[in-house]
Amino acid sequence: MGNKVIIFFMLLLVLSSCSMTIKKEIDFLRPSKISVPHNVEKIYLLYAGEYMDDLSLLFAKSIKESDFLNRYKISNADIGNVLSRSALYKIIDISEHERALIRSTTGVEGLVVAAVSNAKERTDPGFIAANVQRRIVTYSPYYGGRHVTYVNDIVNVPSYIRTYSFDVDIKFYDLTNSSLLYSKVTKYAYRFEMYERPVNFVSISSTNAELVSSFPTISDLVRGNAISSIDEFIKSVAPYTDNMLIKFETIPNDPLELNREMTGLIKNELYGKALDLLLKNIDDINGIENRKTRSIYYFNISMLYEVIGDLDSAYKYCKLSLDDDPTKDHAKGLKTLENRLKEHRVLEKQLN
Numbered sequence: 001m002g003n004k005v006i007i008f009f010m011l012l013l014v015l016s017s018c019s020m021t022i023k024k025e026i027d028f029l030r031p032s033k034i035s036v037p038h039n040v041e042k043i044y045l046l047y048a049g050e051y052m053d054d055l056s057l058l059f060a061k062s063i064k065e066s067d068f069l070n071r072y073k074i075s076n077a078d079i080g081n082v083l084s085r086s087a088l089y090k091i092i093d094i095s096e097h098e099r100a101l102i103r104s105t106t107g108v109e110g111l112v113v114a115a116v117s118n119a120k121e122r123t124d125p126g127f128i129a130a131n132v133q134r135r136i137v138t139y140s141p142y143y144g145g146r147h148v149t150y151v152n153d154i155v156n157v158p159s160y161i162r163t164y165s166f167d168v169d170i171k172f173y174d175l176t177n178s179s180l181l182y183s184k185v186t187k188y189a190y191r192f193e194m195y196e197r198p199v200n201f202v203s204i205s206s207t208n209a210e211l212v213s214s215f216p217t218i219s220d221l222v223r224g225n226a227i228s229s230i231d232e233f234i235k236s237v238a239p240y241t242d243n244m245l246i247k248f249e250t251i252p253n254d255p256l257e258l259n260r261e262m263t264g265l266i267k268n269e270l271y272g273k274a275l276d277l278l279l280k281n282i283d284d285i286n287g288i289e290n291r292k293t294r295s296i297y298y299f300n301i302s303m304l305y306e307v308i309g310d311l312d313s314a315y316k317y318c319k320l321s322l323d324d325d326p327t328k329d330h331a332k333g334l335k336t337l338e339n340r341l342k343e344h345r346v347l348e349k350q351l352n
Contacts, residue, residue, distance in 0.1 A: 075108045298317045
């Protein structure tokens with residue numbers, strides 16, 4: 001019993017001397033992948049093809065989750081008066097002459113054309129392997145005459161296999177310079193299988209495709225999957241919100257006794273107050289002789305600056321933290337800040 005108590009208190013001592021982490025998720029704005037000319041401000045979104053309604057719903061959803069509407073004004077220009085309605089239904093590529101015509105007639109500076117093309121579906125017969133239970137009746141004097149046993153058999157069950165394919169084509173034209181800023185075709189393909197359960201069904205042994213109780217339509221598949229193509233486009237042409245985990249470190253054996261108040265403020269996401277608390281005591285923090293403890297203070301100050309968006313100050317204190325205690329987390333934090341500073345410079349140019 002005495003040894004167990006000693007071990008317990010030793011563990012408590014070790015834990016009390018270790019730094020723990022508090023993880024918080026933060027949102028931040030990232031620059032677009034393509035630097036679109038600043039004079040392309042008013043754009044028109046043109047959906048073409050049979051599934052234009054599905055694409056428009058997905059675009060509306062993706063735009064809400066980005067900085068797209070702050071970057072561009074979406075025009076209500078009636079391009080149908082410039083190009084024929086029948087042409088709009090099928091159009092994907094806009095000729096240079098048509099670009100100039102749209103620009104001069106509607107006043108828009110950019111044109112986004114999105115379409116689902118090459119949509120195909122086909123149904124073929126197939127088989128799946130299913131486990132079924134078979135009842136066997138035997139007669140034997142040892143079992144009182146009649147004996148029933150059950151065995152599992154694998155049987156081939158008829159099925160229907162339906163394959164689908166379609167392309168999502170998105171283009172972004174700069175009508176002021178008659179140039180193509182973005183163009184990407186993403187191919188999608190799916191395969192589903194349906195079958196009717198046999199008598200005494202137990203389980204599926206093998207299939208040829210994803211099993212479904214009813215076949216989806218191409219419209220269902222567009223709405224459920226084409227968002228990835230649209231998200232990629234939105235992130236390419238407008239700043240967008242991303243998120244990341246920020247790690248704060250608790251301070252064991254805290255000589256300034258600020259740890260409890262600091263962690264409480266961080267846990268309640270009162271980041272500004274937590275930063276004020278540490279900066280108010282910065283002279284005392286600078287005077288801490290234990291470099292590891294001082295490093296944790298600097299690291300937390302760095303993370304708090306990063307949360308509020310002051311990346312230059314965050315980098316400064318993360319560098320001080322790494323100088324005092326070059327841990328993997330501190331090195332990773334500095335590298336992340338270096339990358340974020342580079343992106344922030346690009347973002348400032350895009351927003352100004």
